[in-house]
Amino acid sequence: MAHIPVLLQPTIEWLNLQPGEKFVDGTINRGGHARKLCQFLGPKGLLIGIDTDGEAIVQATVNLKDCVCPVKLIRGNFRNFNNLLDQIGVEKIDAVLLDLGFSSNQMDDSGCGFSFQRNEPLMMTLSNDDTLGTLVTAEEAVNDWAEESLADIIYGFGEEHFSRRIAKAIVEARAIKPIKTTSELVAIIEQAVPIWYRKRKLHPATKTFQALRIAVNDELGAIQSALPAIWQRLNPGGRLAVISFHSLEARIVKDWMREKKTAGEGVLLTKKAVKPDREEELANPRSRSAQLRVIKKVI
Template structure:
């Protein structure tokens, strides 16, 4: 089996939050190294089933071996697709409701550490950053063809980069001379654009711009919103959706979607009791996000920014 080392973050917390029923139907939207999938499968009985999505063929290939026993017993189905297609892919398999869904967002360690994938500012490689290697849009296209204004927008919004304009301007200057082809070239351009005093604080100077380009290449916030709307709709009463995020933009989006579904509606003034049909159809399992323990963070640096949010369905929809 090829090595595929990914240390799963919030493994037990995210799965415990699903309150698994042995005969239930579950979905892991982000199979990766199979950590969360395996934990769900351990708790499923012979009549339970798991559907595991990944848009990256390498994750699916790895788990053909890694989860071979569960594949052989027919308890797991792999779906090589973007989780934005959650409903369509499940419907195609005759499933219209499920008991729980987990997301563990972002890239896996093998994706990040494989220099050739172009995700990392620490390795020199072609600018790629596609999680789905069959997709059309690459980081190279974004960097070399997107207009200045679009670059500024993504650097501000997805990278929260203070020097967005300076970096976009430097990219424009360089690409007029020759295409920017590698992560190493882009790192040098970013370093040149960010003032020296600012380069000494806030981590690696290319970190925020690389995050922004990755989010844009994979449309990470767009597909998350689309998928979560489907997920809250697909779960049965008492079913739960558990989401682990690794950066604030994603966490804010999850928080906002869950809040919208679990908030009480505007009530007419003076209403003594809230009528049943006005009660929210969902509840937040914990008001504050669940975060990794100090021990988990000490053992795995990637865990330090993780946040877990969980929502539960209480009723069928009141329409």
């Protein structure tokens, strides 16, 4: 499935990029948002793209080759925002976009085990090595972590009410043989939950897979590390736009932006989260849970 940039038009409007500005797309992926946004920067502007996914960087290089502004792409995690900007000699910036969702390509075509709809190795990481700070894979998590830890993660990061039953089933299954594929994990989850739960519109493995992905990639920790670093680098008048997809990351972003507003350091440009309209939801069902928040730095 081709990746469709979410909330593209509202992002363009709220970021309001100007000629000559330096803009960072902290989750460049294949350049879906950036390809549209770079046209506002002009030849004296600068587009900086960051992504942990090496394949995404390769594709973005191709997709952004005709940008009117200079482009610098870096493989890395936005949690290391300061270090990444130091690498390319950039001190201050004018605008940043973080799209916290995994792309359709990463979910469906990466072969890394993000989707419960495909039978793949149970990785849930975008790197086979540890150069980007990935300490464990989902396979290691389900086979090595204690039952209580698994239950807490599945409940805390997935908001899964049957977390205890699922964790218990995982531990019982791995005692017989290691869990190595997504299909094996899905089967365990389906057997652990009530029959009525399996018949709902939402697949019973959805929340567990989300929880493991968040835990393995330390997604919430990355957001918490990145926000203050980005703020430090923004010029006065600079804008930060964040697109979130689930309540945990949305809460972190909302609370942090409110703190900046209360401290008199920022102005909330979006008084409430901007969500996709009906037309976008129909065209791109994965956009349904997306929320855009934008803050402007004043000091």
